[in-house]
Amino acid sequence: MRITFINVGYxxxxxxxxxNGYTALLDGGGNLEEEFAGNCFRIRAxxxxxxxxxxxxxxxxxxxxHEDHVCGLEEILRLIPTDHLYVSYFLEPFSSARPLTPGPQAPRSVVLYTKALNAYCRILKQRMQSGQAIHVLKAGEQLPLTEGLTATILGPKPASIQHYLRRIExxxxxxxxxxxxxxxxxxxxxxxxTSLLIKFETxxxxxxxxxxxxxxxxxDVPIDLFKNVNVLKLPHHGQKDAVSEQYMQIMPLEIVVTTSASDRRYHSANPEVYERLLAMHQGSAPLRFLFTDExxxxxxxxxxxxxxxxxxxVDSGKIVPEFIKI
Known part of the structure; x- marks a missing residue:
């Protein structure tokens, strides 16, 4: 199994x-022109x-x-045949929703969120109209995705989904x-x-x-489910809320991946995060940090x-990073 983190910037x-030829994609990055213009290393998914x-x-x-997870998927799903789409929300009310526009004074973050929400609705509508499969994932499910790869859904909390869907309605x-x-x-x-929290095992x-x-x-996640995690894709692009001693210090971490733009906007890829991870690291081998856009x-x-x-x-029992240059 090869697991690739594409440099989509932030x-x-x-x-x-x-x-065996199996291919899957978790999120598709964003689709903002300014994210990719003038940067020869960032690439749309x-x-x-x-x-x-x-x-x-x-x-x-x-x-x-959110824009940086959803909006890059619209073109992918239009151009590349896909067997199954997995989401964390019930299909209604998204599948019958109208496009939304925030007021002119809305902050940029709300404008970008609205772009993502509208794109998400279009994705669902297109797949439903064409009769393609959409599966709603829930915490506690285990998916045997292919031979040698299993996904265990650890989150989000049902209460978080319910609260969010009430606002959506x-x-x-x-x-x-x-x-x-x-x-x-x-x-x-x-x-x-409401983000999916998934443990992939191979x-x-x-x-x-x-x-x-x-x-x-x-x-809500049983603590034992974290005890074999040796690769962590840091949540929230490595902002300060990305780590907790309660969880990370029991993980036998070897590699931590941060999917953040090299400008480290929004205080992402925060050095305090890596200092804390090093301080709590219990493994015999050094902890390695990888960054998608640095x-x-x-x-x-x-x-x-x-x-x-x-x-x-994985080569001879060791996890080996390869840096792909096109």
């Missing part, structure tokens, strides 16, 4: 490729897939609704621009709490893919030639 796009000759996806998983029913804008702001602020590697689901939301991050990382993706492979 965002998540994680590709799984099995030796759809372009990366096409350059790698991927013409079919068995599974696509959407972790939650309200925003699509409202006729008031002011109320729509207010509700979109609340949805943007709480969408991270021979020699146990990846916790946290999207933006931060440890303060993990209270070239130099002293003292944690150096790959000065740049790259479009980072792939993890």
């Amino acid at each position: 965002g998540d796009a994680i590709l799984f490729q099995g030796e 759809v372009d990366y897939l096409q350059k790698q000759g991927i013409t079919h996806l068995n599974d696509v998983i959407i972790s939650h609704i 309200q925003v699509f029913k409202s006729e008031s621009e002011e109320e729509v804008t207010r509700l979109l702001g609340e949805l943007d602020a709480t969408s991270n709490h 021979a020699g590697l146990s990846l916790l893919a946290a999207a933006d689901n931060c440890p303060r939301e993990w209270g 070239r130099e991050y002293p003292p944690y990382f150096s790959q000065p030639e740049g790259f479009q993706a980072t792939t993890l492979v």
